[in-house]
Amino acid sequence: MNDNEILFEYLLRLGDNCAILGQRLAEWCGKAPVLEEELALMNVGLDLVGQARLLLDYAGKVEGAGRDEDQLAFFRDTQEWRNFLLIEQPNGDFAKTMARQMIFDCFQYLQFEALTASKDKTLSEIAAKSLKEITYHRRHSSNWVIRLGDGTDESHAKMQAAIDELWGFIPEMFDMDAVEDAMVAAGIGTDVSVLRARWDDMINSILTEATLQRPEDTWSVRGSREGKHSEHLGFLLAEMQFLPRAYPDAKW
Amino acid sequence: MDEVDMELEKAFQSKIDAELKIEPKDWMPDAYRKTLVRQMSQHAHSEVVGMLPEGNWLTRAPSLKRKAILMAKIQDEGGHGLYLYSAAETLGVSRDEMYEQLHSGKAKYSSIFNYPTLNWADIGAIGWLVDGAAITNQIALCRCSYGPYARAMVKVCKEESFHQRQGYEIMMNMSNGTKEQKEMAQDAINRWWWPALMMFGPHDKNSDHTSQSMTWKIKRTSNDELRQRFVDATVPQADYLGLTVPDDKLAWNEETQSYDWGEIDWDEFRNVVAGNGLCNRERLQTRRDAHDGGKWVRDAALAYAEKQKKRMADKAA
Ligand SMILES: [Fe+2]
Ligand SMILES: [Fe+2]
Numbered sequence: 001m002n003d004n005e006i007l008f009e010y011l012l013r014l015g016d017n018c019a020i021l022g023q024r025l026a027e028w029c030g031k032a033p034v035l036e037e038e039l040a041l042m043n044v045g046l047d048l049v050g051q052a053r054l055l056l057d058y059a060g061k062v063e064g065a066g067r068d069e070d071q072l073a074f075f076r077d078t079q080e081w082r083n084f085l086l087i088e089q090p091n092g093d094f095a096k097t098m099a100r101q102m103i104f105d106c107f108q109y110l111q112f113e114a115l116t117a118s119k120d121k122t123l124s125e126i127a128a129k130s131l132k133e134i135t136y137h138r139r140h141s142s143n144w145v146i147r148l149g150d151g152t153d154e155s156h157a158k159m160q161a162a163i164d165e166l167w168g169f170i171p172e173m174f175d176m177d178a179v180e181d182a183m184v185a186a187g188i189g190t191d192v193s194v195l196r197a198r199w200d201d202m203i204n205s206i207l208t209e210a211t212l213q214r215p216e217d218t219w220s221v222r223g224s225r226e227g228k229h230s231e232h233l234g235f236l237l238a239e240m241q242f243l244p245r246a247y248p249d250a251k252w
Numbered sequence: 253m254d255e256v257d258m259e260l261e262k263a264f265q266s267k268i269d270a271e272l273k274i275e276p277k278d279w280m281p282d283a284y285r286k287t288l289v290r291q292m293s294q295h296a297h298s299e300v301v302g303m304l305p306e307g308n309w310l311t312r313a314p315s316l317k318r319k320a321i322l323m324a325k326i327q328d329e330g331g332h333g334l335y336l337y338s339a340a341e342t343l344g345v346s347r348d349e350m351y352e353q354l355h356s357g358k359a360k361y362s363s364i365f366n367y368p369t370l371n372w373a374d375i376g377a378i379g380w381l382v383d384g385a386a387i388t389n390q391i392a393l394c395r396c397s398y399g400p401y402a403r404a405m406v407k408v409c410k411e412e413s414f415h416q417r418q419g420y421e422i423m424m425n426m427s428n429g430t431k432e433q434k435e436m437a438q439d440a441i442n443r444w445w446w447p448a449l450m451m452f453g454p455h456d457k458n459s460d461h462t463s464q465s466m467t468w469k470i471k472r473t474s475n476d477e478l479r480q481r482f483v484d485a486t487v488p489q490a491d492y493l494g495l496t497v498p499d500d501k502l503a504w505n506e507e508t509q510s511y512d513w514g515e516i517d518w519d520e521f522r523n524v525v526a527g528n529g530l531c532n533r534e535r536l537q538t539r540r541d542a543h544d545g546g547k548w549v550r551d552a553a554l555a556y557a558e559k560q561k562k563r564m565a566d567k568a569a
Contacts, residue, residue: 244314
């Protein structure tokens with residue numbers, strides 16, 4: 001891979017997380033447990049779609065093959081997506097959605113905070129703009145994890161089950177590989193493996209406040225970097241990509 | 253009615269006649285309060301149920317930009333629901349009671365949301381026609397005699413006109429697009445035109461609520477007048493899109509300087525209001541499921557807040 005190809009790949013990793021999580025949150029429309037939360041979920045989803053647009057638009061420019069944000073979002077198949085396995089997991093109940101969100105928000109917060117110092121000016125600007133949004137997302141999701149963990153017996157059980165169910169998707173987020181290494185060496189990317197300690201501190205304090213057990217690290221799954229996804233992603237994409245695929249000549 | 257009440261009612265009506273606003277703490281006749289609760293809660297429910305037909309296309313929006321715009325719009329509509337529930341609460345009814353009435357079928361919401369969204373142009377048509385009709389109604393409501401309602405409407409109207417422009421922009425892209433897109437756009441106006449006209453309610457001569465509401469200045473303009481205003485404003489917009497309004501009686505009248513047009517199918521109107529439209533049952537069930545399914549979350553939030561309060565108190569002691 002040449003430098004541009006590496007940067008393109010790196011930007012897809014960042015942007016795809018936002019695009020897929022935004023899509024998952026859109027699925028909540030009309031189904032939230034309370035009207036205020038209907039607004040909050042839409043708001044977070046909207047921020048994520050906005051971040052996806054900036055990152056994929058930039059990815060398309062770096063690639064230089066004439067693909068724009070929509071060509072990247074709507075005309076790639078499962079194997080070409082680079083979002084974490086965590087992100088594509090189905091919404092489940094409100095506890096699972098909030099657990100997934102909190103795990104990612106804490107990660108994305110640390111990652112984007114580091115990326116504000118990126119030598120790539122476009123990327124550092126996107127990171128700085130997004131960081132304000134992510135600060136709110138993180139507060140929102142961790143508050144819900146705490147509220148549900150330390151709420152009723154029922155909500156506690158549901159939140160614990162959600163954390164347990166998602167725990168094995170976490171290690172993948174902190175993996176380094178040739179692309180990540182090259183981006184760190186170029187001063188563009190950040191070393192995510194170093195973020196793990198701070199992420200652990202954040203999560204531990206949230207779990208403690210929520211009276212939840214931190215699960216043992218007994219299992220993990222990986223593969224999104226090579227396009228090896230769970231079966232859920234295909235259905236998400238089929239729904240999301242339907243119109244542009246069915247009418248490829250149309251402008252909307 | 254005893255003498256005291258008569259005096260109060262006289263003072264109340266003269267306040268309204270003098271174009272003064274009625275505020276929550278002011279005395280008001282029971283029937284005025286009831287009418288407002290009915291109308292405002294119905295309006296709030298419409299905002300919330302109205303999220304569903306649009307939500308139906310949110311995960312299938314054809315570009316990231318369109319998805320973002322639609323998410324923002326749906327968020328706005330939820331926000332309108334919140335202002336309106338809060339405004340209605342000033343009349344002494346709780347949000348839970350209003351939900352209860354919605355879920356039991358006792359309270360209504362705008363029938364327009366019982367129609368299905370079948371293609372992407374429907375999202376354009378809803379913004380253009382449904383938000384357009386809503387604005388026509390709501391601009392009149394900005395001068396409503398009940399202060400909290402009037403103020404909520406001023407806020408809401410600004411956002412609605414934004415929605416209408418965005419809806420029209422979708423229609424513009426579609427009607428200038430490919431052959432299939434044009435067909436979708438025409439199909440959308442075919443299905444949404446008449447239901448949009450029904451949003452203004454029955455003819456004035458058949459409307460139970462109109463005359464009393466006019467005296468109380470809850471309503472300032474009659475159903476038929478608002479409907480005509482909407483037709484006159486919207487037909488030229490359809491012409492500009494190159495779409496055909498599905499009404500063969502539609503014609504410009506030089507004399508009245510407005511459009512003559514056909515007749516609403518009032519049987520269909522009554523049928524949908526009675527709960528037998530294509531989506532009535534499903535819409536209501538979705539709302540019930542969200543509410544019932546979310547109970548454990550609301551209970552947990554409440555339990556947590558109680559614990560926090562107790563912890564604070566223990567700390568202070
Ligand atoms: Fe609205
Ligand atoms: Fe609207």
